[in-house]
Each structure stands twice: as structure tokens, then as C-alpha cells.
Amino acid sequence: MQQYLTNLLDQSAFPLWSAFLLGVITSLGPCTLTTNISVVAFIGKEAQSRGRVFLGGLVYTLGRAVSYFLVALPFYFGAEALNLTAFLTHYGEMLIGPLLIVVGVVMLDWLPIPFPAFSGLKTKLEHASPSSFWSHFLLGLVFALAFCSYSGVMYFGLLLPMTIQSSAGLLLPVAFAVGTGISVILFAVLIAFAFQAVNRWFVRIRQSEIWLRRVVAVVFIGIGIYQLGRVLVFL
Amino acid sequence: MKNFLAILLLTVALSACQRKPAFVASEPKMPEAGQTAVYYFRTNFICETCEAVEDIVQDELDSKFAEELKSGKLVFRQLNLNDKETADFALQFDVVFKSLLILKPDTVINLTNEAFLYALPNPGKLRHLLVESLEAVNSED
Numbered sequence: 184m185q186q187y188l189t190n191l192l193d194q195s196a197f198p199l200w201s202a203f204l205l206g207v208i209t210s211l212g213p214c215t216l217t218t219n220i221s222v223v224a225f226i227g228k229e230a231q232s233r234g235r236v237f238l239g240g241l242v243y244t245l246g247r248a249v250s251y252f253l254v255a256l257p258f259y260f261g262a263e264a265l266n267l268t269a270f271l272t273h274y275g276e277m278l279i280g281p282l283l284i285v286v287g288v289v290m291l292d293w294l295p296i297p298f299p300a301f302s303g304l305k306t307k308l309e310h311a312s313p314s315s316f317w318s319h320f321l322l323g324l325v326f327a328l329a330f331c332s333y334s335g336v337m338y339f340g341l342l343l344p345m346t347i348q349s350s351a352g353l354l355l356p357v358a359f360a361v362g363t364g365i366s367v368i369l370f371a372v373l374i375a376f377a378f379q380a381v382n383r384w385f386v387r388i389r390q391s392e393i394w395l396r397r398v399v400a401v402v403f404i405g406i407g408i409y410q411l412g413r414v415l416v417f418l
Numbered sequence: 419m420k421n422f423l424a425i426l427l428l429t430v431a432l433s434a435c436q437r438k439p440a441f442v443a444s445e446p447k448m449p450e451a452g453q454t455a456v457y458y459f460r461t462n463f464i465c466e467t468c469e470a471v472e473d474i475v476q477d478e479l480d481s482k483f484a485e486e487l488k489s490g491k492l493v494f495r496q497l498n499l500n501d502k503e504t505a506d507f508a509l510q511f512d513v514v515f516k517s518l519l520i521l522k523p524d525t526v527i528n529l530t531n532e533a534f535l536y537a538l539p540n541p542g543k544l545r546h547l548l549v550e551s552l553e554a555v556n557s558e559d
Contacts, residue, residue, distance in 0.1 A: 185539035192535075213466040213538070269514035276463060332516045333467045336534040339515070414463055 185211050198345055202355040205342055206362020214276065214331035215363075217406050221283055222367050224402040225322060227374035228395045236375040237368065242316035244364025246323020251338070251356035254328070258343050259353055268339050275330035277414050282329065283407030286322075290400035327360070443498035446507035448523060454486075454555055455521045456494045456548075459504070459513050468516055470537040471544075472496070475518065478545045483552065492552070520551055527551050 188208045195201040209215055226239045254271070257264040330338065338359070346355040378395075449455035456479065458472055479487060479494050486492035497504045499516070511519060511526055516534075520527040529551060536544040 189535055189539050208535070208539075265509070265512065265514050272515035273461070276465065332465045333534055335515050336530055340531045341535070 198349040198351045198355055199358045202342060202345060202351075202358035203362040205337055206359040207365055208362075209334050209337040209359075210363040210366045212331075212333040212337070214333050217410060218279060218283070218326060218329065219367050219370075221399075221403045221406045222322065222326065223370045223374065224399040226319065226367065226371040227378070228399045233372060233375045236371050239316055239319045240364060240368030240371050242319040243323040243367065244360055246320040246325075247327040247364055248323075248357045248360035250324050250327035251360045252353060254338075255343060255346055255353060255356040259346060268335075271328060271330050272332070272335035272339065275328065275335065276332065276410075279326075279329040279331070280407050280409075280411030280414060282325070283403045283410060285407075287400040287403030287405075287407060290396060290403065323364070327363075442496075443501065443504070444495035446497050446501075446504045449493065449521050451523055453490065453522070454492050454552065456492070456552075457517075457519045457521055458494070458496045459499050459508050459515075459517045459519070460496060461499050461516065467534055467537050470541070471516075471518060471533045474537060474541050474544055475533075475548060478548050482549055520555055522555055525555055527555060 185208060188204055188211070192201060192204045192208065195204060210219055222243065226236055226243060254267070257267065342355060342359050346352060349355060351358075456475060458475065460468060460472070464472070476494065479492070483492050487494070497508070499505050499508060499514075505514075508514065508517070511517075511528070513519070513528075517528065517530040518533045520529065529547065532547050533544055536547070
């Protein structure tokens with residue numbers, strides 16, 4: 184699949200389409216795939232409503248678009264931003280493991296948040312209206328900044344030079360974000376379809392919601408431990 | 419919670435026991451006159467794609483440029499960006515993350531984008547590009 188997409192990218196003459204394809208290719212890379220699995224689980228946990236899953240995926244993608252747009256700004260306006268590149272690419276892949284573990288542990292309510300500002304935010308998120316997607320937005324915002332080597336090269340090495348040279352300019356990081364989010368949205372919606380088919384056999388829908396949240400938390404923690412283990416092997 | 423902490427500590431311990439030996443980094447320096455250098459700037463931590471790039475480059479150089487490697491006309495060096503000296507050396511090429519460069523004293527070819535784009539989905543293309551770039555650089559002599 185990646186080979187097909189890279190061939191398409193080679194033949195593309197439209198910057199917006201190239202940026203979108205680059206995003207899709209990036210989302211299928213080995214190091215981004217593992218974090219995408221946890222995101223699919225997070226978005227798909229509201230599987231009772233396919234509409235909510237789809238909207239959640241869109242809001243998550245919007246969060247990513249905001250991050251990519253903001254990071255591209257200094258480069259687009261000609262600022263010397265090598266230090267920013269170095270920081271994001273160096274620490275991104277080291278922090279993703281612990282970040283996933285912390286999010287999973289917080290979802291299981293095992294970890295009390297010590298900082299008053301953050302616990303206020305958590306309370307707000309928990310008591311937010313059912314239609315609120317703030318957690319999806321924040322997840323997209325933060326995960327977009329967790330650059331691994333592969334996604335770092337795709338973004339800083341390929342996308343940003345295109346962004347600077349193209350007349351479409353800062354629309355390209357947004358197209359890139361849509362590309363990175365598409366696979367997540369598709370898989371999350373597929374899970375929602377599958378869950379709804381299975382859920383007809385479950386009478387206690389409320390309880391399955393709680394268990395779904397726990398499963399998602401375990402997925403986060405499991406992938407976080409895997410990522411952390413990979414980093415520690417090299418230290 | 420206790421079980422979770424136990425699993426986490428076990429993972430950390432197992433990772434420490436299975437620690438991969440640190441790669442032997444080369445000294446950062448420009449190639450000599452008449453010499454072509456293929457530099458792979460990496461860090462201690464290496465991802466699957468990064469490893470694939472390294473393996474493909476090493477394999478291609480060993481198979482297609484064995485004589486040049488033996489005579490020293492061509493060198494392949496892995497440089498550690500976690501070392502300050504290497505990080506400072508890399509800055510002259512605007513390199514701050516993992517990168518693949520072909521260097522001669524007055525020529526720089528940056529193959530990073532193509533290397534990471536093609537290493538896993540289309541390694542043949544990367545091999546071809548590497549050989550093509552090296553032949554182009556050496557034909558300038």
C-alpha cells in the first residue's frame with residue numbers, strides 16, 4: 184500500500200494533493216502506526232454512535248492540523264527554526280511512550296493529577312456536554328507534535344520545503360494533517376460498524392461503555408510500554 | 419495499580435537487559451581530497467525505517483562499491499548526533515535530525531527525504547538513487 188502511495192506521490196503535480204498523500208503515507212509508517220492504533224481505539228470507544236466516531240475523528244484531525252499549521256508558521260515566514268526542528272525530532276519519539284502510558288493511567292483513574300490547573304481541565308472535560316470533543320482535539324494537538332524519525336523527515340524534510348515554495352502555502356500542512364487523520368477516521372468508523380453489529384447481543388449498553396473505556400486505556404498503556412521499551416533498549 | 423507498576427518496572431528491566439550495544443560512531447570530519455563519503459547521521463535511538471536505510475545503504479555499497487571501499491576512495495560513516503561535536507559538524511549542512519548525505523570536499527547531496535520515503539515501501543528505488551548519485555558525484559572528477 185505504501186509503495187502504491189509513494190508512486191502516486193512521485194507522479195503528483197498538485198501541491199495540495201501531494202501534501203495529502205504525504206500525510207497518508209506518514210500515517211502508515213511503522214512508528215506512526217503504533218500511536219495511530221491507540222488513537223483509533225480512543226476515537227472508536229464511542230462506538231455506539233457512528234456519527235460521533237466520525238465527528239470525533241474529524242475533530243482529532245483538526246487538532247493535528249492546528250499543530251502542523253503552527254509549527255509551519257516560523258518556517259513559512261523565514262525564521263531560523265533549526266532549533267525547533269531539532270527539539271521536536273529529538274524528543275518526540277522519546278516522549279510518546281510515557282505520554283501514552285500517562286493518558287492510559289489517567290483514563291483508568293489510577294493517577295490523581297497533582298496540578299490544580301490540570302485537574303480543573305480534567306473536570307471540565309469529564310463534565311463537558313456529551314457533544315464536546317475537546318479531548319479528541321487535545322489528543323490530535325499533542326500527538327501531532329510527537330514526531331518520530333520517519334514522520335519528522337516527512338514533515339520537516341518534505342512537507343515544509345513544499346509549503347515554502349508553493350502558492351498554496353500554509354494550506355499544505357492542513358492537507359497533510361487531513362492525510363494523517365484519514366486512516367484513523369476510516370479505521371475508527373469500521374470499528375464502530377463492527378461494534379454495533381456485536382453490541383446487539385449486549386443488553387447492558389452502559390456497562391459496555393465502561394469496559395470499552397478500560398480496554399482503550401489498556402491499549403494506550405500497552406503501546407506506551409512498548410514504545411518506552413524500544414527507546415530504553417538504545418539508552 | 420501495584421500490578422501495573424510491576425509490569426512497567428519489568429518492561430524497563432527487560433529493556434535494560436536486552437540493551438543493544440551502542441553503535442560505533444565515526445569521527446565527524448570532511449572527506450579528504452579525491453575521497454567520497456557517505457554519511458549517515460543518526461542518534462542512539464533508531465526506528466525501523468532508520469534501520470532499513472542504514473541496512474540498504476551498507477548493503478548496496480558493499481555489493482556495488484566494494485573496491486572503492488577497500489581502497490578508501492569511498493567511505494561510509496555513521497555519525498552520532500547525540501555527540502555535541504557531531505551535532506556542531508552537522509549544522510554546516512543544516513542537519514539536525516537523522517540524515518543521509520553524500521559528501522565530497524566541495525559537493526553535498528542530501529538523500530534524506532528519498533531514503534526515508536523509499537526505504538521500506540520501495541527499497542529498489544533507494545538503491546538505484548544511491549548508485550546514481552554516487553556515479554554522478556564521482557564522474558565530476
